[in-house]
Each structure stands twice: as structure tokens, then as C-alpha cells.
Amino acid sequence: MSNTVCKNCSQRFEGAFCNYCGQDARVKRIDRTYIVDEVTNNLFQLNRGLFFTIKELTVRPGNSIKGYLEGKRKQYVKPLSYVLLTSALYVLTTHFLGLNTFFQDFTAGFTSGVTDEGDSVAAGILNILTWLTNNHTYTVLLTLPLFSAASYLAFKKSRYNYFEHLILNMYITGQQMLIYLLASFAVVEDSITEAIPSLLGIAFSFWAFYQFFGNYRPFVRILLSILTYILFFLQLIVLMVIGTVLVKL
Ligand SMILES: [Zn+2]
Secondary structure (H helix, E strand, O other), rough: OOOOOOOOOOOOOOOOOOOOOOOOOOOOOOOOOHHHHHHHHHHHHHHHHHHHHHHHHHHHHHHHHHHHHHHHOOOOOHHHHHHHHHHHHHHHHHHHHHHOOOHHHHHHHHHOOOOOOOOOHHHHHHHHHHHHHHHHHHHHHHHHHHHHHHHHHOOOOOOOOHHHHHHHHHHHHHHHHHHHHHHHOOOOOHHHHHHHHHHHHHHHHHHHHHHHHHOOOHHHHHHHHHHHHHHHHHHHHHHHHHHHHHHHH
């Protein structure tokens, strides 16, 4: 296979793949066999990548994400795909199995405990909070940039930039979706068990951070993880106040 002209970029190359663009030397015509092979291969690869990613994030979350950032990326499902895939799985499964979505009950209880004071800012914030928790999966996805800003600020002295924090939190959130999904089966309505999924999810993020930020002393890692959540909620509160005030103007 010497001196082939690449059908993609017209460069001459030797070997099985073009060394300019990576195109296969043997380009077959697109027909039924090609499509069947293509679909099977893609599904197989996605499957293999998905199982590998789930396994790694379950067994050694922080270390595997660190490895991903350092360049061991080929075997993993990409972070955004992963978090979207697991979120969809969570939303669809809980919807079709009619599983108890703990966040909704949590807010319902919270809302009934506070008397609606008409047009006050507190009532406005409560309305936003209710919407956010009723759509908690979207909320989690939409607030990922904020959560990442929080972890970035808390762990400022680590060598990771904001976008690496974003990747870290996408993988953690993706894994949390699977935890929520499994934990939903253990939830009994109107009981203390409703807190199980969130607690497990938070515990997981602490564990992942603990492994990931191995450069810090153990005690500091835990403190900074707590600080991350505090900074995150502060940002949410500030945004909700601003939003409510703007709406009232
Ligand atoms: Zn080429």
C-alpha cells in the first residue's frame, strides 16, 4: 500500500491511513453493508465507552477524571455526552416507572411551610425555587457553569483552569444522575428516605473531589468541598434576588 492519494485531502501517503487527515486508505462505497457495519460499530463503541466510563467513575472517580484531563481520553465517553446521556436516562426512567422524584416533594413541603406574602421578594424567590426544583435535572445541567465557578474559586490554588473544572463537574454530575436513578428505588414517599438520593449524590462529589485534589491535605480538601457548595448556593441566591428585583421593576 504505497503512495496512495488520499480521497479526502488529496495528499500522497503510505500505509493504511492518511497521515494528514487520518482518512482510511481503503474507502468503500456507501451501501447497505457499509451502513450496517457503521451503525453496529458506533453502537458497539458507544456501549464499550459507556461501560468503561461508568466503571471508572464508580471505582475511582477523582483519579479517572484526573487521568482524562492529563490525556487518557480515548476510552471515555466525552463529558458533555456523558452527562446528557445519564440525565436523559434518569429523566426517562423516573418518568416511565413513575418513581418518586424526591426534589418535588422537598419543595412542596418547603413551600407549604412558608406563607405566600403576595408581591414580596421572598415570595418571588420561592416561586423561582419551586420552578428550579420541579425541573431539577435541567437546573443541575444549567447551573453546571456556576458550580464549576464555585469549585474553581474554592480550589483556586490547584493547577486546574475553569474549563477543566467544568469537565470535572460534568463527569461528577453524570455519575450523580445514575446515583439518583438507583437511589430513587429506595425512596418511600413522605418519609426521611426522600433525602437518600441527594445525600448520596453529595457524598459522591465529596469523594470525587477528595481523590481529584490529592495535592491538598485531606482536611483542607473536605473544607474546600464544603466551601464549593457554599459558594454555589451564594451565587444562586444572588442571581435569584437580582432576577426577582429585575422582574419587579
Ligand atoms: Zn488525507
